[in-house]
Amino acid sequence: MPTMADVAKLANVALSTVSYAINGTRPISEETRQRIFAAMEELGYQPNALARGLASKRSRILALLFPAPERGLGITELEFVTAAADAAKENDYNLILWSSELKKIDELRELTQQGLVDGVVAMEVHLHDKRIEMLREADFPFSMIGRCAESDGIDYVDIDFDQVVREAVDYLKELGHTRIAFVNHSQAEYDAEYGPAVRAEAAFAAAVKDAGLPNLVRRCRAAPPAGYEAFGSLLSEDPSITALITMNERAIPGIMLGISEKGWSIPDDFSLVAIVSSARAAEMVMPALTTMEPPSAKMGRVGVELLIRKLESGDQDTAKILLPCRLVIRGSTGPCRRPPEGAHG
Amino acid sequence: MPTMADVAKLANVALSTVSYAINGTRPISEETRQRIFAAMEELGYQPNALARGLASKRSRILALLFPAPERGLGITELEFVTAAADAAKENDYNLILWSSELKKIDELRELTQQGLVDGVVAMEVHLHDKRIEMLREADFPFSMIGRCAESDGIDYVDIDFDQVVREAVDYLKELGHTRIAFVNHSQAEYDAEYGPAVRAEAAFAAAVKDAGLPNLVRRCRAAPPAGYEAFGSLLSEDPSITALITMNERAIPGIMLGISEKGWSIPDDFSLVAIVSSARAAEMVMPALTTMEPPSAKMGRVGVELLIRKLESGDQDTAKILLPCRLVIRGSTGPCRRPPEGAHG
DNA sequence: CTGTTAGCGCCTTCAG
DNA sequence: CTGAAGGCGCTAACAG
Numbered sequence: 082m083p084t085m086a087d088v089a090k091l092a093n094v095a096l097s098t099v100s101y102a103i104n105g106t107r108p109i110s111e112e113t114r115q116r117i118f119a120a121m122e123e124l125g126y127q128p129n130a131l132a133r134g135l136a137s138k139r140s141r142i143l144a145l146l147f148p149a150p151e152r153g154l155g156i157t158e159l160e161f162v163t164a165a166a167d168a169a170k171e172n173d174y175n176l177i178l179w180s181s182e183l184k185k186i187d188e189l190r191e192l193t194q195q196g197l198v199d200g201v202v203a204m205e206v207h208l209h210d211k212r213i214e215m216l217r218e219a220d221f222p223f224s225m226i227g228r229c230a231e232s233d234g235i236d237y238v239d240i241d242f243d244q245v246v247r248e249a250v251d252y253l254k255e256l257g258h259t260r261i262a263f264v265n266h267s268q269a270e271y272d273a274e275y276g277p278a279v280r281a282e283a284a285f286a287a288a289v290k291d292a293g294l295p296n297l298v299r300r301c302r303a304a305p306p307a308g309y310e311a312f313g314s315l316l317s318e319d320p321s322i323t324a325l326i327t328m329n330e331r332a333i334p335g336i337m338l339g340i341s342e343k344g345w346s347i348p349d350d351f352s353l354v355a356i357v358s359s360a361r362a363a364e365m366v367m368p369a370l371t372t373m374e375p376p377s378a379k380m381g382r383v384g385v386e387l388l389i390r391k392l393e394s395g396d397q398d399t400a401k402i403l404l405p406c407r408l409v410i411r412g413s414t415g416p417c418r419r420p421p422e423g424a425h426g
Numbered sequence: 427m428p429t430m431a432d433v434a435k436l437a438n439v440a441l442s443t444v445s446y447a448i449n450g451t452r453p454i455s456e457e458t459r460q461r462i463f464a465a466m467e468e469l470g471y472q473p474n475a476l477a478r479g480l481a482s483k484r485s486r487i488l489a490l491l492f493p494a495p496e497r498g499l500g501i502t503e504l505e506f507v508t509a510a511a512d513a514a515k516e517n518d519y520n521l522i523l524w525s526s527e528l529k530k531i532d533e534l535r536e537l538t539q540q541g542l543v544d545g546v547v548a549m550e551v552h553l554h555d556k557r558i559e560m561l562r563e564a565d566f567p568f569s570m571i572g573r574c575a576e577s578d579g580i581d582y583v584d585i586d587f588d589q590v591v592r593e594a595v596d597y598l599k600e601l602g603h604t605r606i607a608f609v610n611h612s613q614a615e616y617d618a619e620y621g622p623a624v625r626a627e628a629a630f631a632a633a634v635k636d637a638g639l640p641n642l643v644r645r646c647r648a649a650p651p652a653g654y655e656a657f658g659s660l661l662s663e664d665p666s667i668t669a670l671i672t673m674n675e676r677a678i679p680g681i682m683l684g685i686s687e688k689g690w691s692i693p694d695d696f697s698l699v700a701i702v703s704s705a706r707a708a709e710m711v712m713p714a715l716t717t718m719e720p721p722s723a724k725m726g727r728v729g730v731e732l733l734i735r736k737l738e739s740g741d742q743d744t745a746k747i748l749l750p751c752r753l754v755i756r757g758s759t760g761p762c763r764r765p766p767e768g769a770h771g
Numbered sequence: 772c773t774g775t776t777a778g779c780g781c782c783t784t785c786a787g
Numbered sequence: 788c789t790g791a792a793g794g795c796g797c798t799a800a801c802a803g
Contacts, residue, residue, distance in 0.1 A: 082539065082541070084779095084780055084781085085780065085781065086780085094789075094790085095789065095790040095791075096780095096781085096790085096791090097781095097782080097783075097789080097790065097791080097792095098788090098789060098790075099781095100781065100782060100783080101782095101783095101789090103781095104782080106782085106783085107783095107788085107789095108788070109788075109789090110788060110789090113788090113789085125539070127536055127539035127540050127541075128540065128780085128781075129480075129540065129541045129779085129780050129781070130540040130541055130542040131476050131479045131480040131485060131541055131542065131779085131780080131781095132480050132541075132779070132780030132781040132782090132795090133780075133781055133782075134476045134781090134795095135474075135476040135477050135480050135779090135780080135781075135782090135795050135796070135797090136780075136781040136782040136783080136794080136795055137781080137782060137783090137795085138782095138795075140476060142522070145523075147508075155501075156500075156501060156504075159501075159504045162504075162507070162523070163492075163523075163525060166523040166524070166525045167525055170524075170525065175522045175524075175542065176522060176523050177487070177520045177521060177522045177523070178490075178507070178508075178511040178521050178522070178523055179511070179515075179520075180508060180511045180512055180515065191472055194427065194470070194472035195472050195473065195474065195475040196427070196472075196474045196475055196476055196477075196796090197475040197476065197520065304709075305709055305714070330710075331706070331709070331710075333710070334709055334710055334711065334712055334714070337712060338712060341712075361676070362710065364649075364650055364676070364679055365675075365676075365678070365679055365707065365710040365711060366679065366710060366711055366712070367679055367682060367683060367686075367711070367712075369650070369679070429795095429796055429797085430796065430797065431796080439773075439774085440773065440774045440775075441774090441775090441796095441797085442773080442774065442775075442776090442797095442798080442799080443772090443773060443774075444797095445797065445798060445799085446773090446798095446799095448797095449798080451798085451799080452772085452773090452799095453772065454772075454773085455772060455773090458772085458773080473796085473797075474795085474796050474797070476795085476796080476797095477779090477795070477796030477797045477798090478796075478797055478798075479779095479797090480779050480780065480781090480795090480796080480797075480798090481778080481779050481796075481797040481798040481799080482779085482797075482798055482799085483779075483798095541780090
């Protein structure tokens, strides 16, 4: 493995000149530049990342924090990850995957003290997130995909849950639906103040209130049987429900089973909208689901770009970015056929 | 940020003694050990990963190679990734995500020359994989999740496609099915010699031959419409098909649509088995799919453990591990109800 | 069992 | 515009 000294010797310049040529830290005469790069080429020289990091105090390594899969990462989150990796690479950074249990913040603290990573991007953020508190106190550079209850001074990208839920509700209302239910993530995640669970539910409450509709909500574990139950429970509260919005992808098959057992068919008798749900998941079921599709890749990308921007510019003002989801109409929604009162279920 | 020198001073020992105490490279008297660790504690000392790596020539960083999502990573692959990250962490390694286009092996070569990573684990391996050739020639440490046509001297974990396909075929045959079709990944992936696509198809050919059954196969893009088409095409080749095996998760909704349009219901009139398919995907459709479920997490884990073993022991013998998939019977398979000849479709 | 010291490969003031 | 030299924080001989 050739070193900078080898390059310098071959190019007949001082070692430091090679360094400057590589980093562009200082103007170098075109002629010597040429010689240096030729020498690098000839030797197949690659700067040693560790040495460079040690000397410059910048490793150009970022960490992506995701909690150990409790709910389990879905396809949506997978896209965060790959997009984040791509964005990092495009900016000449490396991305390490750091799966941290929410409890073990000591591990996180160690990570920030090892000098291995220049910054972290946190995903799956909770309203009161120990990780975020820790990073903040330590004044360690980071950005979030998601946001806390109080995110002053922190860069983040998140989904605009108000927009998403409101658009879904409005869309269904325009189709004539006036009894619209919402199936949320689990009680456990709500209690843990998982951002999307709390925000979407609040947004739903606000949206139906503004629309003059009842607030029909269930929290639901991420599994088909739980979806089935939630659906049944909603229907016994109000048998005239004709449409349902959910963010809980894994509950969907159970919900659909409940619908079909009622003798209803989708979308003729019942409409279903999956919010913050990727096309991949939407197309796994029949009929394919109308969704509010999240800009997953963009979120992953922006998450790391925000961090890099903060790292590289002394820029202190923070960016708070809320991204909308896009309504994609597929086969699971249609006009309301049943009258508001008196369901025939 | 305290350094080893600070610790040494506080503990009243030489700097190197601290190093030895930390690494256990050399026996240290219990007493001074105590003092040293107390000092570390007091200062909140954390060794600098970069400096350590530079001096020891071992970064304790591994890279996970996955091609930029062409087919797109599915849930199964996501589990590789998280399991790999966990396994790395348990062994005190970090895992960087390296999304490399198959073509740009130069980027990969650079990675191996930067001294940033001690080794790589490659996923989504093709039978003739440039990345693998490069790593091999460079004599850079690596392991594979998957395997090449010729994998002499390389550690790998892969799925035992022969077992998987054979078990699926046998299972269906026992249910009385004698016209069993196979829907593979796309022609493009087959042409690219993507391991699973080639091996599963070959395994299917062998399995049906041994069972005295016809070899009914289609390659199919990863999308519902393609699945629909493939199903139609298979049925026009042999209308008496009563069961189908597929590895192409995303084609499944199309296949199921085709089945239902025939007026058939699952599993009464037609049986469907998804191989190398996770429970997550299987439970997204109705009825839930009978699958041959892959040990995804184990593969990710073993992939990195193999690499670490090679890195840490001079051990030169290679491990070639083939893992079986487990048959999970759900609602998409049942006894054959239609006679072998003369379908009434 | 403990100390001293020379690097690891690069960056970055300094002086020229 | 270029060169010399001192670190960055740690490891691993080499001496005791």
